[in-house]
Every structure is written in C-alpha cells, then in structure tokens.
Amino acid sequence: MTDGDRLTRPLTKEPGTKQGDDSGPSTPTIRKPEGGNELLRRMKKVDPDQAKKYRQRSGQ
C-alpha cells in the first residue's frame, strides 16, 4: 500500500467473476470496504514479512 485512497478507488475488475447460465450458484459482485480509514491505517503498518517470520509449532 502506498496511497491511502487506493482501497476506496473504484475497481476496474471484479476478481473471480465468471460468465455462465442462470441455473446454478453464481459468483457474487464484490464491493469494497467503505467508511473510515482505520483499516487502511492499520494495513499500512503491517510488516510485509510478518507472515514470513511467523513460525509456529503444530497444535491440536
């Protein structure tokens, strides 16, 4: 993330949307989070390597 406004910018595509007939479940239209910027503020603070350095013992 480099720009605080990017997450509220209109999407150019809807990932996962596929074409098909109306006979079965269809992939939904996905809308972005709206509202304040607390999520963006926290996302910016996330260390990109946090998951990489996250190693755990197996539990049950």
Added chain:
Amino acid sequence: MRKILAGIETEYGLLVEGYGADSQIDHSMALVRGYPGECHFGWDYQYESPRADLRGFRLERLAFDPVDAQFDAGRTYGEAHEIRSDRVLPNGARFYNDHGHPEYATPECLSIFELAKHDCAGQIVVMRAAKAFEKELGVPVHIYKNNTDYHGASYGTHEGYLVPRSVGFERLFKGLLPMMVTRQVLVGAGCVGDGSSKQPSYQLSQRADYLVEPANAETLYRRPIFNTRDEAHSEPKDWMRLHVICGDANMISSATARKVGLMKLAIALTEAEFAPIWEFKDPVRAFQAISHDLSFDFKVELKGRSWTNAYEILESYFAAAERLLDLDDEMKWVIDSSRQLLQDLRTNFSQFKREVDWAAKYAMYTDYIASESTDWRDPQLRAFDLEYHNADPEEGLHAALEQMGEVSPNPVQSDLLAALEGVEEPTRAYARGLAVSRFNDRLKGVCWRTLTFDIGGKPVEVDLMPNFEYPPQLAEAEDVETFISMLRGIQ
C-alpha cells in the same frame, strides 16, 4: 430439541519478536503463568484419555509432527502439569499452555450466543497475559486467533458437544460428516494460500489442507475431519464428548454462534435418526474442493458417480430440522440466517461479508489486488491475512473492520468483562467458577467433570453432572462443606 451443552477451546498463535518456534513452549508457559487475573492453579488429569477412540479401541501412541520434534532436540520441559501450567478462572474456563500455544477453553454453555460471547472473552484473557509477558520480557508479543502459520503448522479451535453415548460412532459419523464438510461455506475463517505456503490462492477454510483422513483419533498430525478421541468429560457410560477439530477460529462472533448452531442442528437430527444421508466419494477431497472453490459453486462428488453441492447439503439439514425437530429460537435463527446468507453469497456479497470471516477477508484482499495491480503471490496479502486475526483490538484488521462497521459487531466490552467474572447459565461451569471464586483455598483439584476439596486434610471429590441445572443458591453457601452438600443434592 435437547439443549446441547457445548464449549470451544482455542489454541492461539504466539509470536515473540526475535524468537522462533523452538522457544514457543517456554514462552507459552511463561505467558500463561503470568496471567494477572484471579484463578486457581492446576488441573486434575485423572479422567483424561486422549488415546481412547470412540470406535472402541485405544491407540498405543499419538502421532507427533516431525518438524516439532526437531524444535525439541536436546530440550526438556519438566512434568506434564508443569508444562501445561493450568489456570482455572472464576467463570469456569480453563487457560493453559497446549503444545506451545496459549489455549483458552470456554466454560460450557447451553446458548450458542453465550458460547460465542465466552469465546470472544477468551481473547481478553490471552491478551492480558500477553501484555504482562511483554512487559516482563521487554520485547513485543503478538497473539493471533487463527489456525495456520502458512509454513505447514496448524493449531486448533475445537468444539466439544455433550452427546448421549447411546448414539454411537457410526450414526454420528454418517449424520455429521456432511455438515462438517460443508459448513465452512458459512463459517470458514479464510486463508491466503495453502498450509504449506506453496500455492498462491485463497480458500475458505484454515484447516482444509491439514485434513488427511475421514476419521481418526489424531489431532497433532494426520488430522481427520471427524475426530474420534473419546474423552467423555463426564460419566462415560452415559455420555460422550463429540470433539470437533475441523472448524476454524472465527473473529466475527455471530459466525462462532452459527458454527456451533449448525453442528447442534446436525447432532439433534442424528440423535433423532433424521439426519440427511450424503455419501461422499472422498470426504477429504470434498472438504478441500469446497475450501478452494472460488467459483462458489461448491460442487462435491458423491458415491455412485453423482454430484451435488454444499448449498443442497446444507439446505437438506435445514429442511429436515424444520420438518422434524421442535426448534427453539436460537435454532430457528441458525436456519433462517444461514439460508439468508447462502442467498446473499450469490446475490448480495456486501451483506454476506459482514457475517462471514472468509468473505470479509476475501473482499479486502481482492480490493487490494485490484488497487495495487498485484496478485495472490504478493507476500503482503499473507501478512494481512495473519493480521486480520491479531487478537489485539488496537492492531488487528478484523477489529478495524468492526470499528468501521464493515462486519457485524461482537459483544460489547462490558459484557465480555462480565463474562470473565462468571457465567449466566445454570451449567456445571457455574459451580466450577464459584468453587474458584469462593473456595479456592480449599480447592485441590479441578477438571471438567469433578471438583476435589480438602476437607479435614482428606480429598473429597464431587461430580459435576453435565446435564444438571445448578441453582443460584449455590452462591449463598456459607462454607465449603455446605457448598459440597448443595452440589450433591442437585438432581
């Protein structure tokens, strides 16, 4: 429909900055031991039997993750009770170290919403201990309520349900397996990639890639969909504890309630011999296929070369329950809200993602992918995925979404704090909690099933029958002898 007693035990992820998994047991022990709240020290293990199998035999040994064995090379940790460092809280909950993970086991609850509240309150307990440990150690300590480390290790969020022994394994397995396989559509926590970090993708379940068999008694390695561990936590002639290990840790409390409610519906139908019959060609493959299906068709192959999908399977439970069970308001909520969500998944995802963790995350990540012109291989996504589950409300991404009103709200803080002081329902957890808060100096042993007191220098054990109603008058007992007498008088 019978009120089904249930509990949730969550093993939390623990990251101490500057340290690795080889220090995790020492750190988890120290964290639990430093819990600053009122509690009883110790646990009575005499009734535990992790190698007993519901199918009527006993394993010689439980499988152990070989990677963990490497962490332990040349190390000793002391006796089992020292390692576990058990604490019992005034609400009847158990807080301890389980294989290097701080684990909060809720008090037993009858209401799915009470249970979801206690599951949420557990985060406060673990965070209080983590903050105290952080202060002592002098380095940041992070706590995650999730089930994967993205490097091949998983740790559990287990549900326990009190079920009559007479139902038996075969009937339970057939009646519950289709629900276990499909409920992830409504209550999966979501995961970036697979468990081994090799595949750049997204899936609904955090546990799917760690399941390798339809049924067995293992939990640490070679995990099954249906766990057959037979620890009754009550009189085994009458009861069994159904140990569900294939579910995820939910951050959205309504999802926790729905997760438990769906399983209760399936248990009730199974007890009544009304559970829908679905026979998968390969249950593990079906579980994983649903988890990885981002078309949201959720097709699964059945025996006999036929196919169905998760929508039809879930609806079959709802229809059967409505037709054949006497449903209370909570179970009606489970059915109505689940049906609505299955509809929303196909037509109104903005509403769906408010109630379902995997969907809240999926919407967040697909937005990020679009805005940053990146893809699922971006390591930032996995970092976000971890931080969604950060149990610190000041840091976690789920907590941010909740603060913004983007996901359904969890119970308010005052209710969560009250839940740490005691339980509202007349379950045996009420008696256990009272024993801790009123008579801790005389309490010599605690477990799910019994309390043991020191009376005149001799141990006196009292059974806590799981199906009894424990009256509020217990709180008025003036001394421990009266308390014991009142407990023994409950029928």
